[in-house]
Amino acid sequence: MWKTIWSMKTPPKVRHFMWRFARVSLATGDQVSMRSERRGDDCPFCNLRETQVHLFGECSWVCRIWRASTLAKWFEMRDDRGCLEWVARVAQTATADEFADWSVLLWFLWKERNAHLFNGAKLAEEEIVVRAQAYLDDYRQYEETLENSPGPVMAKTWQRPAMGKIKVNVDAGVVDGGLGLGVVIRDDRGRFVLAAAKRVRYGRDPELGEALAGEFGLLLVRQHHLGSPVLETDCLTLAGKLSTAREVHTEVGLYVEVYVS
Numbered sequence: 001m002w003k004t005i006w007s008m009k010t011p012p013k014v015r016h017f018m019w020r021f022a023r024v025s026l027a028t029g030d031q032v033s034m035r036s037e038r039r040g041d042d043c044p045f046c047n048l049r050e051t052q053v054h055l056f057g058e059c060s061w062v063c064r065i066w067r068a069s070t071l072a073k074w075f076e077m078r079d080d081r082g083c084l085e086w087v088a089r090v091a092q093t094a095t096a097d098e099f100a101d102w103s104v105l106l107w108f109l110w111k112e113r114n115a116h117l118f119n120g121a122k123l124a125e126e127e128i129v130v131r132a133q134a135y136l137d138d139y140r141q142y143e144e145t146l147e148n149s150p151g152p153v154m155a156k157t158w159q160r161p162a163m164g165k166i167k168v169n170v171d172a173g174v175v176d177g178g179l180g181l182g183v184v185i186r187d188d189r190g191r192f193v194l195a196a197a198k199r200v201r202y203g204r205d206p207e208l209g210e211a212l213a214g215e216f217g218l219l220l221v222r223q224h225h226l227g228s229p230v231l232e233t234d235c236l237t238l239a240g241k242l243s244t245a246r247e248v249h250t251e252v253g254l255y256v257e258v259y260v261s
Protein backbone atom coordinates (compact mmCIF):
# COMPACT_ATOMS: atom_id res chain seq x y z
CA MET A 1 0.00 0.00 0.00
CA TRP A 2 2.79 2.46 0.81
CA LYS A 3 4.35 1.60 -2.49
CA THR A 4 1.05 2.35 -4.25
CA ILE A 5 1.01 5.76 -2.60
CA TRP A 6 4.59 6.71 -3.33
CA SER A 7 4.53 5.46 -6.90
CA MET A 8 1.30 7.26 -7.77
CA LYS A 9 1.43 9.31 -10.94
CA THR A 10 0.39 12.56 -9.33
CA PRO A 11 2.24 15.68 -8.23
CA PRO A 12 4.39 14.93 -5.13
CA LYS A 13 2.13 16.94 -2.82
CA VAL A 14 -0.75 14.55 -3.50
CA ARG A 15 1.48 11.56 -2.64
CA HIS A 16 2.52 13.29 0.55
CA PHE A 17 -1.07 14.10 1.39
CA MET A 18 -2.08 10.44 0.94
CA TRP A 19 0.75 9.33 3.15
CA ARG A 20 -0.56 11.61 5.89
CA PHE A 21 -4.11 10.52 5.19
CA ALA A 22 -3.23 6.85 5.63
CA ARG A 23 -1.33 7.61 8.81
CA VAL A 24 -4.31 9.65 10.05
CA SER A 25 -2.11 12.64 10.68
CA LEU A 26 -4.19 15.37 9.05
CA ALA A 27 -5.14 18.17 11.42
CA THR A 28 -8.84 17.41 11.59
CA GLY A 29 -10.91 18.77 14.47
CA ASP A 30 -10.50 15.74 16.72
CA GLN A 31 -6.68 15.84 16.37
CA VAL A 32 -6.46 19.59 16.91
CA SER A 33 -8.71 19.63 19.95
CA MET A 34 -6.61 16.85 21.49
CA ARG A 35 -3.54 19.01 21.19
CA SER A 36 -4.88 22.46 21.98
CA GLU A 37 -7.90 24.34 23.22
CA ARG A 38 -8.06 26.53 20.15
CA ARG A 39 -11.21 25.18 18.63
CA GLY A 40 -13.66 22.43 19.21
CA ASP A 41 -13.70 19.30 17.17
CA ASP A 42 -16.77 20.21 15.14
CA CYS A 43 -16.89 19.44 11.47
CA PRO A 44 -17.01 22.79 9.62
CA PHE A 45 -19.81 21.49 7.37
CA CYS A 46 -22.13 19.83 9.84
CA ASN A 47 -21.82 19.88 13.61
CA LEU A 48 -20.68 16.35 14.19
CA ARG A 49 -17.25 15.46 15.49
CA GLU A 50 -14.68 15.91 12.76
CA THR A 51 -12.54 12.80 12.44
CA GLN A 52 -10.78 11.89 9.22
CA VAL A 53 -13.28 9.16 8.46
CA HIS A 54 -16.14 11.57 9.13
CA LEU A 55 -14.75 14.34 6.96
CA PHE A 56 -13.83 12.18 3.99
CA GLY A 57 -16.37 9.40 4.16
CA GLU A 58 -19.42 10.24 6.24
CA CYS A 59 -20.15 13.96 6.32
CA SER A 60 -23.26 14.91 4.34
CA TRP A 61 -21.13 17.47 2.50
CA VAL A 62 -18.61 14.88 1.36
CA CYS A 63 -21.27 12.34 0.44
CA ARG A 64 -22.87 14.84 -1.94
CA ILE A 65 -19.49 15.38 -3.58
CA TRP A 66 -18.52 11.81 -4.11
CA ARG A 67 -21.97 10.94 -5.35
CA ALA A 68 -21.52 13.68 -7.95
CA SER A 69 -18.27 12.03 -9.02
CA THR A 70 -17.58 8.71 -10.71
CA LEU A 71 -15.58 7.57 -7.69
CA ALA A 72 -18.37 6.68 -5.30
CA LYS A 73 -17.32 3.03 -5.02
CA TRP A 74 -13.98 3.95 -3.43
CA PHE A 75 -15.72 6.09 -0.85
CA GLU A 76 -18.15 3.32 -0.10
CA MET A 77 -15.17 1.13 0.77
CA ARG A 78 -14.47 3.23 3.83
CA ASP A 79 -13.64 1.18 6.83
CA ASP A 80 -14.91 1.96 10.31
CA ARG A 81 -11.59 0.80 11.70
CA GLY A 82 -9.95 3.82 10.14
CA CYS A 83 -8.26 5.45 7.19
CA LEU A 84 -5.28 3.12 7.03
CA GLU A 85 -7.59 0.16 6.44
CA TRP A 86 -9.61 2.23 4.00
CA VAL A 87 -6.57 3.14 1.90
CA ALA A 88 -5.35 -0.47 2.01
CA ARG A 89 -8.69 -1.72 0.68
CA VAL A 90 -8.78 0.75 -2.18
CA ALA A 91 -5.12 0.09 -3.00
CA GLN A 92 -5.90 -3.63 -3.27
CA THR A 93 -8.88 -3.20 -5.57
CA ALA A 94 -8.31 -0.12 -7.68
CA THR A 95 -6.03 0.22 -10.68
CA ALA A 96 -3.15 2.67 -10.37
CA ASP A 97 -5.10 5.34 -12.26
CA GLU A 98 -8.23 4.82 -10.19
CA PHE A 99 -6.21 5.09 -7.02
CA ALA A 100 -4.71 8.35 -8.26
CA ASP A 101 -8.19 9.69 -9.19
CA TRP A 102 -9.44 8.93 -5.73
CA SER A 103 -6.37 10.42 -4.05
CA VAL A 104 -6.62 13.66 -5.98
CA LEU A 105 -10.27 14.05 -5.08
CA LEU A 106 -9.45 13.42 -1.41
CA TRP A 107 -6.74 16.04 -1.62
CA PHE A 108 -9.15 18.53 -3.17
CA LEU A 109 -11.64 17.79 -0.41
CA TRP A 110 -8.97 18.59 2.15
CA LYS A 111 -8.07 21.86 0.39
CA GLU A 112 -11.77 22.76 0.21
CA ARG A 113 -12.31 21.97 3.85
CA ASN A 114 -9.39 24.24 4.79
CA ALA A 115 -10.58 27.06 2.52
CA HIS A 116 -14.00 26.80 4.11
CA LEU A 117 -12.74 26.60 7.66
CA PHE A 118 -10.16 29.36 7.42
CA ASN A 119 -11.56 31.68 4.74
CA GLY A 120 -15.25 30.87 4.71
CA ALA A 121 -15.01 29.96 1.03
CA LYS A 122 -17.25 27.29 -0.40
CA LEU A 123 -17.40 25.82 -3.87
CA ALA A 124 -20.37 23.99 -5.32
CA GLU A 125 -20.02 20.23 -4.98
CA GLU A 126 -19.92 19.59 -8.74
CA GLU A 127 -17.26 22.26 -9.14
CA ILE A 128 -14.92 20.41 -6.77
CA VAL A 129 -15.34 17.20 -8.75
CA VAL A 130 -14.69 18.98 -12.04
CA ARG A 131 -11.62 20.78 -10.73
CA ALA A 132 -10.10 17.63 -9.26
CA GLN A 133 -10.56 15.78 -12.52
CA ALA A 134 -9.19 18.66 -14.61
CA TYR A 135 -6.18 18.92 -12.32
CA LEU A 136 -5.27 15.30 -12.81
CA ASP A 137 -6.02 15.39 -16.54
CA ASP A 138 -3.64 18.30 -16.91
CA TYR A 139 -0.98 16.51 -14.95
CA ARG A 140 -1.32 13.39 -17.06
CA GLN A 141 -1.12 15.42 -20.25
CA TYR A 142 2.01 17.06 -18.92
CA GLU A 143 3.59 13.69 -18.20
CA GLU A 144 2.64 12.56 -21.66
CA THR A 145 4.21 15.68 -23.14
CA LEU A 146 7.43 14.91 -21.32
CA GLU A 147 7.40 11.32 -22.52
CA ASN A 148 6.75 12.32 -26.12
CA SER A 149 9.21 15.16 -26.32
CA PRO A 150 12.55 14.37 -27.96
CA GLY A 151 14.54 15.17 -24.84
CA PRO A 152 13.96 16.01 -21.21
CA VAL A 153 12.81 19.55 -20.45
CA MET A 154 15.90 20.00 -18.35
CA ALA A 155 18.66 19.28 -20.81
CA LYS A 156 21.95 18.07 -19.39
CA THR A 157 23.44 21.26 -20.68
CA TRP A 158 21.17 23.41 -18.54
CA GLN A 159 23.06 26.53 -17.59
CA ARG A 160 22.48 28.88 -14.75
CA PRO A 161 21.07 32.28 -15.59
CA ALA A 162 22.98 35.39 -14.58
CA MET A 163 23.04 36.09 -10.87
CA GLY A 164 19.74 37.32 -9.51
CA LYS A 165 17.77 36.05 -12.50
CA ILE A 166 15.55 33.05 -12.77
CA LYS A 167 15.47 30.66 -15.66
CA VAL A 168 12.20 29.61 -17.21
CA ASN A 169 12.46 26.44 -19.30
CA VAL A 170 9.42 25.75 -21.39
CA ASP A 171 8.38 22.87 -23.54
CA ALA A 172 5.30 21.83 -25.44
CA GLY A 173 4.00 18.92 -27.38
CA VAL A 174 0.98 17.88 -29.35
CA VAL A 175 -1.34 15.81 -27.20
CA ASP A 176 -4.81 14.42 -27.62
CA GLY A 177 -7.16 17.26 -28.44
CA GLY A 178 -4.66 20.10 -28.35
CA LEU A 179 -1.31 21.12 -26.96
CA GLY A 180 0.37 20.28 -23.67
CA LEU A 181 2.50 23.05 -22.17
CA GLY A 182 5.16 22.58 -19.53
CA VAL A 183 7.15 25.09 -17.52
CA VAL A 184 10.04 24.54 -15.10
CA ILE A 185 11.48 27.51 -13.24
CA ARG A 186 14.83 27.45 -11.42
CA ASP A 187 16.83 30.13 -9.69
CA ASP A 188 20.38 31.27 -10.42
CA ARG A 189 21.80 28.44 -8.32
CA GLY A 190 19.84 25.83 -10.18
CA ARG A 191 17.37 25.30 -7.37
CA PHE A 192 13.89 24.28 -8.33
CA VAL A 193 11.34 27.08 -7.86
CA LEU A 194 8.17 26.07 -9.62
CA ALA A 195 6.81 23.71 -12.25
CA ALA A 196 3.48 23.89 -13.97
CA ALA A 197 1.67 22.29 -16.83
CA LYS A 198 -1.51 22.87 -18.67
CA ARG A 199 -3.35 21.81 -21.75
CA VAL A 200 -4.93 24.09 -24.31
CA ARG A 201 -7.66 22.74 -26.48
CA TYR A 202 -6.78 24.54 -29.67
CA GLY A 203 -3.93 24.30 -32.09
CA ARG A 204 -1.83 21.35 -33.21
CA ASP A 205 1.34 23.19 -34.15
CA PRO A 206 4.34 22.45 -31.88
CA GLU A 207 5.79 25.87 -32.57
CA LEU A 208 2.61 27.55 -31.43
CA GLY A 209 2.79 25.28 -28.38
CA GLU A 210 6.27 26.50 -27.54
CA ALA A 211 5.10 30.10 -27.83
CA LEU A 212 2.09 29.44 -25.60
CA ALA A 213 4.33 27.64 -23.12
CA GLY A 214 6.60 30.68 -23.08
CA GLU A 215 3.67 32.96 -22.45
CA PHE A 216 2.42 30.65 -19.71
CA GLY A 217 5.89 30.63 -18.10
CA LEU A 218 6.21 34.40 -18.12
CA LEU A 219 2.71 34.77 -16.74
CA LEU A 220 3.63 32.50 -13.83
CA VAL A 221 6.74 34.58 -13.17
CA ARG A 222 4.60 37.70 -12.98
CA GLN A 223 1.85 36.10 -10.91
CA HIS A 224 4.29 34.77 -8.34
CA HIS A 225 6.59 37.81 -8.40
CA LEU A 226 9.58 35.62 -9.10
CA GLY A 227 11.79 38.38 -10.48
CA SER A 228 13.63 38.85 -13.70
CA PRO A 229 13.26 35.85 -16.03
CA VAL A 230 15.41 34.33 -18.72
CA LEU A 231 13.23 32.29 -21.05
CA GLU A 232 14.63 29.13 -22.56
CA THR A 233 12.82 26.94 -25.02
CA ASP A 234 13.86 23.78 -26.76
CA CYS A 235 12.23 24.94 -29.96
CA LEU A 236 14.97 26.52 -32.01
CA THR A 237 12.76 28.19 -34.60
CA LEU A 238 10.87 30.01 -31.91
CA ALA A 239 14.07 30.96 -30.12
CA GLY A 240 15.20 32.47 -33.42
CA LYS A 241 12.02 34.46 -33.73
CA LEU A 242 12.31 35.68 -30.17
CA SER A 243 15.84 36.89 -30.69
CA THR A 244 15.14 38.69 -33.97
CA ALA A 245 11.61 39.72 -33.01
CA ARG A 246 10.80 40.62 -36.59
CA GLU A 247 8.21 38.09 -37.40
CA VAL A 248 4.93 39.32 -36.10
CA HIS A 249 2.71 38.21 -38.96
CA THR A 250 2.51 34.49 -38.30
CA GLU A 251 0.29 33.01 -35.67
CA VAL A 252 3.33 32.42 -33.51
CA GLY A 253 4.68 35.86 -34.19
CA LEU A 254 1.66 37.39 -32.54
CA TYR A 255 2.58 35.72 -29.33
CA VAL A 256 6.24 36.53 -29.70
CA GLU A 257 5.32 40.18 -29.91
CA VAL A 258 3.97 40.03 -26.40
CA TYR A 259 7.43 39.60 -24.93
CA VAL A 260 9.50 41.86 -27.10
CA SER A 261 7.26 44.90 -26.81
Ligand SMILES: [Zn+2]
Pocket residue numbers: 043044045046047048054055058059060061
Ligand atom coordinates in the same frame (compact mmCIF):
# COMPACT_ATOMS: atom_id res chain seq x y z
ZN1 LIG B 1 -19.48 16.87 8.74
